[in-house]
Amino acid sequence: MSWRLRLLHAKLLAAPTRSHVRGLFTQTNSTVSRNHLSAGLNRPFRPGLLAGIVVAGGSWYFLNPESNCDEGTLYPDSPNPRRAPYTPIQKDTQGESVFTFDGSTTLSTALIALTSWTWPEPFKWIQDRASILVLELSRGPGSLWNEIVDSPPSSQDHPEYEWEAEVRLGDELCMAERAFLRNRKRKMRTAFAELFGVAFHDIDERDLPIVAIAGSGGGFRAMVNTTGALKGAQDTGIFDCISYIAGISGSCWALAMMYSGVTGSPSPSEAQKHMRSRIQTPYLDISNFDIIISPPFNKYLLSGLLHKVTAPGWGNISLTDIYGTLLSTRLLVPDDIKKLDPRCLSLHQFRRFIDDGSYPMPIMTAISRHLRQDLENKEVETKKKERRSYAPTRRLKLRREAEELEAKARWLWFEWSPYEVGCDELGAWIPSWALGRRFEHGRNIERRPELSLTLLSGIFGSAFCASLQHYFLEVRPLLRDLPLPIFNWLDNVLVENEKEFDVIHPVSPTGLPNFVKGLEDQLRYGSPDSITEAETLRFMDAGAELNIPYYPLLRRGVDCIIALDASADSQDLWFTRAEEYAARRGLQTWPKGARWPKVLQPAAESSDTPAQNQVSDSDSRTNQEIASTKESDVVEQADHQKAAEAPMGNAPLATEDTASDHDKGQDTTVPVTKDRDIGSLRKLTNTLNQPDEETKPLSAYVWIGSSTDNGSSRVDNLEEEALASRDGIGIVYMPLIPNEEAQRRYGGGLWHPLDVSTWRFELQCEETDKLLTTAEMNFKDGHQKIARVLKVMWMRKRNARLEKEHQKWKHDFDRLVDSTS
Structure with a gap:
């Protein structure tokens, strides 16, 4: 027996x-x-x-x-x-x-x-x-x-x-986080001095740039990529210059392993060892069920679930809760049973590693969409009417109405840190240990244990709670094996109903108590209507909206963001949405024209279009909008046709300069025709399949924004003089691409890391090692660019401080002279 x-x-x-x-x-x-x-x-x-x-x-x-x-x-x-x-x-x-x-x-x-x-x-x-x-x-x-x-x-x-x-309530950082930043800057002085090759006494804490790493979503692939890249940052000395590490989806799992304590410390090298041994077995394996029903693991893993299920008013079990608990049996259980401690499943206990500034502060993200059921139904009906309408004027009116409803139902970004949980767009925050309590009028009405990290792990990676539109986009590549007529029919269904599908969620996001309940007229201007009346807020994977967590870093005044992108889908979409979020916050220094590098078109294929004369009277403006609506419909149909016929994963055909021209208000769009589009895509496919030294992707791309230059912010010349004139945020974009060093270590053909599917939930040791090595070596290949950008940021802040001090000294001296004369 x-x-x-x-x-x-x-x-x-x-x-x-x-x-x-x-x-x-x-x-x-x-x-x-x-x-x-x-x-x-x-x-x-x-x-x-x-x-x-x-x-x-x-x-x-x-x-x-x-x-x-x-x-x-x-x-x-x-x-x-x-x-x-x-x-x-x-x-x-x-x-x-x-x-x-x-x-x-x-x-x-x-x-x-x-x-x-x-x-x-x-x-x-x-x-x-x-x-x-x-x-x-x-x-x-x-x-x-x-x-x-x-x-x-x-x-x-x-x-x-x-x-x-x-x-x-408010926009500023909490006191505990500000204390962390002071301590972190003291710790970083030595690291910055070594990175820049200057004396320690030349580094003033006030001049140190605030640098953040942003890890993308992408399941286990993103989790391994983030961990490997952080190991590369650790080996090159850049990790000790980082203030924040933000994550989405799989990158949140990497941060949970690092900072929970199950690996001993937040060191990326320790996290690699733990992850290697724990992700060989899928989370639905029978051995996981044995862990759940066996002491002492059962109480460790199921306490959060039982505390939630008995919560009055909102404590139902969700698929996300089950999913998170099963994931935790693989990711958050230490190999040594002696190290099993329930405090490792507490988000606020992460503070023991960061309060003194020894490690960067982790930030995990999720999104919530608040929309009353009647408005959601109205939005769906409006979009259906718009699609079926043939009258341009009525179509324009319905589109405006749908846009107004969408604005009311926009996604809200919530962030989880060891200090607070909250939403910048609401301007409301609670201690991380208070999540899971019911609040009214700004105070908790009960005291409960903190929501377990096992449940949070499910929320952070709950991509299956996405809209029906996202489901179709995920399975679309698999449908290409169907007969062409069937595929085209299914694709047409997707295209015709995409706006309605975007508000339908087959799996309902997880609900948690609404901590802004009863705070009418106290939240930030523009907060969703009636959000203060809801009993719960429903959360899901933030990757459904933006797969790189730029947004929580914007409010922290970062000088440089190192984006680790393991996405399998459109990188351009993430750049575009990040720019939209920056514009919403009024940031004039976000890099303009930051886009995935494009294949350059011949100069003859692009031409400037004269700017249209400004229309002053209202009737002319309306006619122009109707014409624009017709044009956008045609372009939209052409885009869908192009997407249906193009190989998945190919980059768009626009030039690198197109983005900058667009920012200048010029229209350089190449007319889209079916024959030309297919021919260009074939040429592009051949180029991507056989890259040369000029066209193959780089390990790092750099953009630095400017409040005065409206051109593209792409930086190819990394000389200090060329960068010193730019006063904006720096973006170092590091895609997950094949690495030649990893190929030499493991032999065989050039292995593409994106071959690891987002939906893989087990990786054998060899696969994990190859992916870790690829991510680590990619970061090391680009670390010189990062070091140059950080040095420019440091010099920029130092020069600004010295100039300010000089002006103050001059002002005080002039006053002294005036008073003695």
Whole structure:
């Protein structure tokens, strides 16, 4: 008999009564339980119900004194949060089923059925694990439920339970983050001096540029790419010059591994070792189920899930919660059981690594779209009417109406840091340890343990919560294998309904308590209507909106952003949206014309179009808008035709100078025709498939913005004199491309890292090593460019400070002379 069956046998003997099990799924009435069970037995069993197994739990947990998650001082530069007298956690354990799945009892019915049916021997393992799950989640004495839900939180594991939280309103950084920046600059002086090759005393903290790394989304591929690139930054000395590391989706998982403590420290080299050993097994492997139902891992992994499921008013289990818990069994469980510590699943405990400035501050992101159901339905109907309308005037009116509704339903960016969780566009922030509490009028109305990192990991990577439009775009390459008439028909359906599909979410995003509830007329101007009335905010993967996390860095006054892009889709889209966000914030120094490098067209193919005369009267403007609407419809149809016939992954045909000309107000668009477009795409495909030294992609591209120069911000000449005149933000864009050094190390053909699909959730050691080496060597190949850009930023800030001090000295001297004369 295996150890798992012996464990099951022991638990069955120790189980007090079966009524405790039924209590999990019912109020107090055993008839309800029998009805649920009979309902599950009398209807056809669906394989999808097996997902219920993954929310199982186990037994007792112990805290080993050798844990690597030291407590440390969490608030060195700010007063401790207000403490409140002890009050029990508010729990909702009297509902129809405390284990409802997004409001339904499917999960509870499935679990009871799994433990009651007679299964064929090859599938007996399902029943074994489901039985352990049900027993441990029963409300009987000694069960995991009893240990987690019915017992008060440990003050050692959850010190935040004694603290009161308030909403902070405003745009400025919190006091704790400002203290971190001061400490980080002190730590970075030596690193900058070594990077620039200057004496330590020549470096003034006030002149140090604020540098951030932005890691893209892209599943495990992005997670490995970010970790490998950070290892390259560590080896070249640039890592010690970084103030922030922001992540989306897979890059958030990399940050979670680094800063949680499961690897021992946030060192990228330690994270690589941990990741290599943990991602060989997919998260749906049976071994993960064994981890979830086995002590001491069960309490470690399932505490967050059980705390959420008993939260009054909003605590239903979602697919995202299950997904995050399963991912955590691979990513957030240390190899050494002695290092298992629940504080490693606390976001605010990341502070023990960054408060003294030893490491950059991590920032993780998600998005939320607040739109009342009636407005959402109205938006869909308006877009349908616009698509079906043939009258230009009516079509223009409907388009304007749809744009107004879209503006009300725009995506809001939320950021998670070890200090705060909040939204810049709302101007509202709460302590990271307070997420998961209900708030009203700016104060929490309950005290609960912090939302577990297992659940946050699901939110950060919940790409499956994207709109139906994003689903179609993801599977579109797979549909190319279909017969051409079928593919064209499906593609036409996508094109005709894309605006309606963009507001439909097959999987609902995860809901968390709305901490801005009751703050009417106190949020930033332009905040969505009625957001202060909603009970919950629903969050999903930010990669659905912008796959590189520029936005949370804009409010922090960064001087340079190093963008690590492991995206498999359009890079141009991310540049364009980043520029839109910068414009929304009023940043005049964002690099203009920052685009994915294009293949240059012959000069004869582009010509300047004379600027149109300005139309003053309203009728003429309306006619011009109608004409523009017609033209945009034609261009839109041509773009769809081009996308349907072009090979996936090819770059657009515009020139590098097109973006800068567009910024100048000139129209250099080449007329699109089908024959010419296909011919150009074929030439481009041949060029990309057989790159030469001039056309093959580089490891790093540089743009530096300017408030005075309206031309393209692309910088090819990295001489200090050429860069010193630019006063804007620097962007160093580093795409995930094949690397020759990685090829030499592992042999074979030139391996393309984008061959690793976004939807791969296991990588063998050789694949991981190749991807890590590719990312690391790509960063090292571009680190000289980064060093030059950072030196220019430093010199620019130093010269500005010295000039300001000189002017102040001159002003004071002139006043002194005037007073003595």
